[in-house]
Amino acid sequence: MTNTVLEIKNLKAEVEGKEILKGIDLIINSGEIHALMGPNGAGKSTLGEVLIGHPNYKVTGGKIMVNGKDITNAPPEDRAKAGLFLAFQNPITVSGVKISSFLRMAYKNLYPEENMSLKDFFNMVKAVMKDVDIDESFISRSINDGFSGGERKRFEVLQMVILKPKIVILDEIDSGLDVDALKLVSAEIKKMYNQNVGFLIITHYQRILKDIIPEFVHVLKDGKIVMNGDRTVSDRIENEGYDWIKE
Ligand SMILES: Nc1ncnc2c1ncn2[C@@H]1O[C@H](COP(=O)(O)OP(=O)(O)OP(=O)(O)O)[C@@H](O)[C@H]1O
Ligand SMILES: [Mg+2]
Numbered sequence: 001m002t003n004t005v006l007e008i009k010n011l012k013a014e015v016e017g018k019e020i021l022k023g024i025d026l027i028i029n030s031g032e033i034h035a036l037m038g039p040n041g042a043g044k045s046t047l048g049e050v051l052i053g054h055p056n057y058k059v060t061g062g063k064i065m066v067n068g069k070d071i072t073n074a075p076p077e078d079r080a081k082a083g084l085f086l087a088f089q090n091p092i093t094v095s096g097v098k099i100s101s102f103l104r105m106a107y108k109n110l111y112p113e114e115n116m117s118l119k120d121f122f123n124m125v126k127a128v129m130k131d132v133d134i135d136e137s138f139i140s141r142s143i144n145d146g147f148s149g150g151e152r153k154r155f156e157v158l159q160m161v162i163l164k165p166k167i168v169i170l171d172e173i174d175s176g177l178d179v180d181a182l183k184l185v186s187a188e189i190k191k192m193y194n195q196n197v198g199f200l201i202i203t204h205y206q207r208i209l210k211d212i213i214p215e216f217v218h219v220l221k222d223g224k225i226v227m228n229g230d231r232t233v234s235d236r237i238e239n240e241g242y243d244w245i246k247e
Pocket of ligand 2: 046
């Protein structure tokens with residue numbers, strides 16, 4: 001199993017001229033589970049978007065590196081090729097692009113040397129759809145078009161499993177999922193964890209962290225990581241909120 005390390009060094013970023021990330025330091029190795037918590041508006045989603053290279057955000061300082069390679073200004077495709085994947089908090093609708101063609105294209109871009117037949121590829125996709133309980137008929141639907149909140153989250157997980165990333169950022173994957181779906185999603189995360197994938201799980205709730213126990217819990221407040229600890233931190237947040245954590 002190959003190892004991958006994502007290193008974030010003093011990362012600063014702004015959107016619309018407003019500084020959101022104010023110097024983030026974080027290292028995520030493959031095979032590690034990190035949780036990222038913090039109040040609304042702290043910058044958690046911004047961090048995810050900046051890591052995968054969303055064009056709305058401007059990096060104004062610091063570095064993002066994967067296995068020592070600087071990807072701070074790399075296009076999103078290169079970051080995906082380096083092994084990064086983000087499941088969005090609010091996955092957007094892409095009308096007119098079918099899930100089948102999107103997945104096939106994304107997979108081909110990532111693994112051009114594999115030359116998997118169309119039949120084998122879609123058999124693989126269907127097997128994962130079964131695992132996350134998405135009906136096969138979804139394969140010919142447009143991306144997220146008319147999807148319910150939970151269906152959108154399941155589709156993010158489907159992409160995660162199909163695209164075989166090395167470091168996964170899950171932005172509130174647990175919000176909007178019903179109890180059964182959360183179990184299925186947790187099972188997929190565990191499978192990938194056992195295959196040495198590293199995770200950054202952004203969440204507000206203990207529920208998912210009871211199932212997938214993080215080794216590290218980080219708290220982001222006003223664009224800065226104000227605490228690095230273990231799972232006891234998330235226990236305390238559940239009971240006491242964020243007031244006890246000072247910058
Ligand atoms: N395009 C934008 N223009 C202005 N401000 C923005 C823009 N995008 C994000 N922000 C601001 O950046 C801050 C951080 O947002 P972000 O989505 O990263 O928070 P979060 O920690 O993920 O919060 P939540 O827990 O609610 O998901 C917020 O105050 C938000 O309003
Ligand atoms: Mg968010």
